[in-house]
Amino acid sequence: MTHLLSATPEPAAPRPASPPTFAVISGKQVRQALGGREKELVELVEATYRLHGAGDSVNPPSYFLRFADRPSSRIIALPASLGGTTQVDGLKWISSFPDNVRAGLPRASAVLILNDHDTGYPFACLESSVISATRTAASAALAADWLSRTRTRPRRVGFFGTGLIARYIHTFLAGTGWTFDTIGLHDLSADSTEGFRGYLRQAGATGQVTVHDSAEDLIRSSDLVVFATIAGRPHVTAPGWFEHNPLVLHVSLRDLAPEILLGAANFVDDVDHCLQADTSPHLVEQRTGNRDFLNGTLCDVMLGRAAPPHDQPVVFSPFGLGVLDLAVGKYVYDQVARAGELRLIDDFFHDLRRYG
Numbered sequence: 001m002t003h004l005l006s007a008t009p010e011p012a013a014p015r016p017a018s019p020p021t022f023a024v025i026s027g028k029q030v031r032q033a034l035g036g037r038e039k040e041l042v043e044l045v046e047a048t049y050r051l052h053g054a055g056d057s058v059n060p061p062s063y064f065l066r067f068a069d070r071p072s073s074r075i076i077a078l079p080a081s082l083g084g085t086t087q088v089d090g091l092k093w094i095s096s097f098p099d100n101v102r103a104g105l106p107r108a109s110a111v112l113i114l115n116d117h118d119t120g121y122p123f124a125c126l127e128s129s130v131i132s133a134t135r136t137a138a139s140a141a142l143a144a145d146w147l148s149r150t151r152t153r154p155r156r157v158g159f160f161g162t163g164l165i166a167r168y169i170h171t172f173l174a175g176t177g178w179t180f181d182t183i184g185l186h187d188l189s190a191d192s193t194e195g196f197r198g199y200l201r202q203a204g205a206t207g208q209v210t211v212h213d214s215a216e217d218l219i220r221s222s223d224l225v226v227f228a229t230i231a232g233r234p235h236v237t238a239p240g241w242f243e244h245n246p247l248v249l250h251v252s253l254r255d256l257a258p259e260i261l262l263g264a265a266n267f268v269d270d271v272d273h274c275l276q277a278d279t280s281p282h283l284v285e286q287r288t289g290n291r292d293f294l295n296g297t298l299c300d301v302m303l304g305r306a307a308p309p310h311d312q313p314v315v316f317s318p319f320g321l322g323v324l325d326l327a328v329g330k331y332v333y334d335q336v337a338r339a340g341e342l343r344l345i346d347d348f349f350h351d352l353r354r355y356g
Contacts, residue, residue: 070097183209
């Protein structure tokens with residue numbers, strides 16, 4: 001008699017996996033893959049916010065590496081996993097060293113690691129300062145669009161901080177159809193302001209450009225205010241400056257005093273992420289003991305669950321989600337791969353045989 005176990009077919013042996021590859025994608029390649037695609041990238045960021053809002057992502061809290069001997073500097077780890085059709089995991093490792101600016105270097109530098117969904121093997125390392133700036137600017141442009149759909153569309157924009165992030169945000173606003181009658185600039189660095197003016201001339205920006213010596217003048221003369229500074233604590237404290245109810249893209253997160261947020265309608269990208277690390281919204285929560293001052297997330301607005309009012313300033317405070325970096329990074333990887341320009345590192349993974 002045939003033994004019972006012998007009648008059970010043996011499970012098929014797993015198919016041998018293809019040897020994993022590892023690519024390095026330079027900043028130049030990243031810029032080439034992203035340049036001139038503002039509308040497409042804003043749509044990608046919107047789709048990623050919707051995936052995140054639907055729970056098809058994992059976005060743990062960011063980890064801040066700080067230094068006793070360099071208190072103004074930090075390096076941040078943003079792990080994340082994105083579902084949908086992207087199906088990728090990874091980590092952004094981004095440093096912020098403000099003293100770099102005095103040496104003529106950008107404040108921030110970053111890399112992005114992409115991991116394969118099925119095996120966990122990292123398959124690419126991308127220069128990520130451009131990716132980070134791109135996803136930040138695309139998020140800001142998306143918020144400006146959605147948060148102004150039920151209000152008068154701003155015609156006067158003011159940039160408080162005129163560095164790289166401000167430049168990217170203007171590029172994404174212009175690239176998604178925004179035009180302005182006036183463009184106001186305010187920065188503690190005259191060189192930075194002049195550099196931004198040069199960028200505007202080169203980009204063919206329309207509208208009268210005005211440099212404001214006073215922060216109050218900039219804010220009062222702008223219907224759309226973009227905060228893109230390196231401030232570590234609130235430095236704008238007068239609610240009266242916002243009595244004309246502007247739309248505020250509070251990208252740098254720590255510029256506005258709690259009093260201003262308490263007199264405004266507040267939207268964030270993710271509640272738990274934004275209310276940490278002494279951001280301005282976090283300071284409000286610490287003061288009030290609750291989160292009642294929040295009107296919702298940007299995804300809530302897109303889904304019709306919340307709407308910005310007409311009779312208050314509207315403030316968008318995005319913490320910056322790692323899933324956005326993954327989405328943009330995978331987009332870059334796919335663009336470079338399709339062009340046949342991946343720079344693979346031969347034998348990056350050396351010992352792939354389990355028993356040698």
